[in-house]
Amino acid sequence: EVQLLESGGGLVQPGGSLRLSCAASGFTFSTYAMTWVRQAPGKGLEWVSSVGRSGVDTYHADSGKGRFTISRDNSMDTLYLQMNSLRAQDTAVYYCVKGGIGEAGLDTWGQGTLVTVSS
Amino acid sequence: QSVLTQPPSVSAAPGQRVTISCSGSASNIGSRSVSWYQQLPGRVPKLLIYDNNKRPSGIPDRFSASKSGASATLGITGLQTGDEADYYCGAWDNSLGAGVFGGGTKLTVL
Numbered sequence: 095e096v097q098l099l100e101s102g103g104g105l106v107q108p109g110g111s112l113r114l115s116c117a118a119s120g121f122t123f124s125t126y127a128m129t130w131v132r133q134a135p136g137k138g139l140e141w142v143s144s145v146g147r148s149g150v151d152t153y154h155a156d157s158g159k160g161r162f163t164i165s166r167d168n169s170m171d172t173l174y175l176q177m178n179s180l181r182a183q184d185t186a187v188y189y190c191v192k193g194g195i196g197e198a199g200l201d202t203w204g205q206g207t208l209v210t211v212s213s
Numbered sequence: 214q215s216v217l218t219q220p221p222s223v224s225a226a227p228g229q230r231v232t233i234s235c236s237g238s239a240s241n242i243g244s245r246s247v248s249w250y251q252q253l254p255g256r257v258p259k260l261l262i263y264d265n266n267k268r269p270s271g272i273p274d275r276f277s278a279s280k281s282g283a284s285a286t287l288g289i290t291g292l293q294t295g296d297e298a299d300y301y302c303g304a305w306d307n308s309l310g311a312g313v314f315g316g317g318t319k320l321t322v323l
Contacts, residue, residue: 129312131258138215139250139258139301141312155311189257195303195312199248199263206257 103207116190127194132186217315235302243283
């Protein structure tokens with residue numbers, strides 16, 4: 095069974111940093127692109143970042159460019175999202191998702207981790 | 214304002230058919246595959262349709278989708294109260310070099 099377990103969320107002050115982690119199991123992690131999607135309270139889905147299978151190719155939404163960095167460790171089957179210079183608008187549930195938003199779709203979602211940016 | 218445009222809400226009676234539209238542009242839907250996601254109240258989103266019209270295993274054939282030009286449509290037949298959810302379309306955007314979602318459509322089964 096595919097499982098994605100996010101961790102690292104919490105309360106952080108504006109301007110602070112957090113690193114989200116996503117431990118993957120139940121599939122060959124290194125053969126899939128991986129994605130972070132977020133959802134602000136009461137709002138819709140927002141694509142945040144994707145990383146290719148090897149970790150070389152990374153993509154970020156404009157909202158996170160220069161502040162967010164997606165990465166992966168295929169030896170540890172783990173996906174990361176380093177978030178710096180956090181803003182109140184970054185408050186959301188962050189989902190770790192298997193796949194990319196392309197042809198095969200985002201096929202398995204983690205339970206999400208809540209990030210709250212507030213003073 | 215989302216790059217992909219969906220109606221905020223649709224409604225229909227149990228047993229009826231409903232469609233949800235998703236309008237984009239040549240740089241996203243017009244040239245890339247569309248996927249659809251269902252988010253039941255208080256739940257995690259789930260992949261409903263990928264590659265424009267394909268259903269993952271376990272998704273009933275009451276759910277279907279199509280694409281024409283820069284627009285896509287999700288159809289649900291034999292509506293059930295359990296289908297009440299938010300539905301999102303998604304695609305890659307070549308111009309942005311990023312993924313994009315529609316704003317979501319809330320389906321109410323009256």
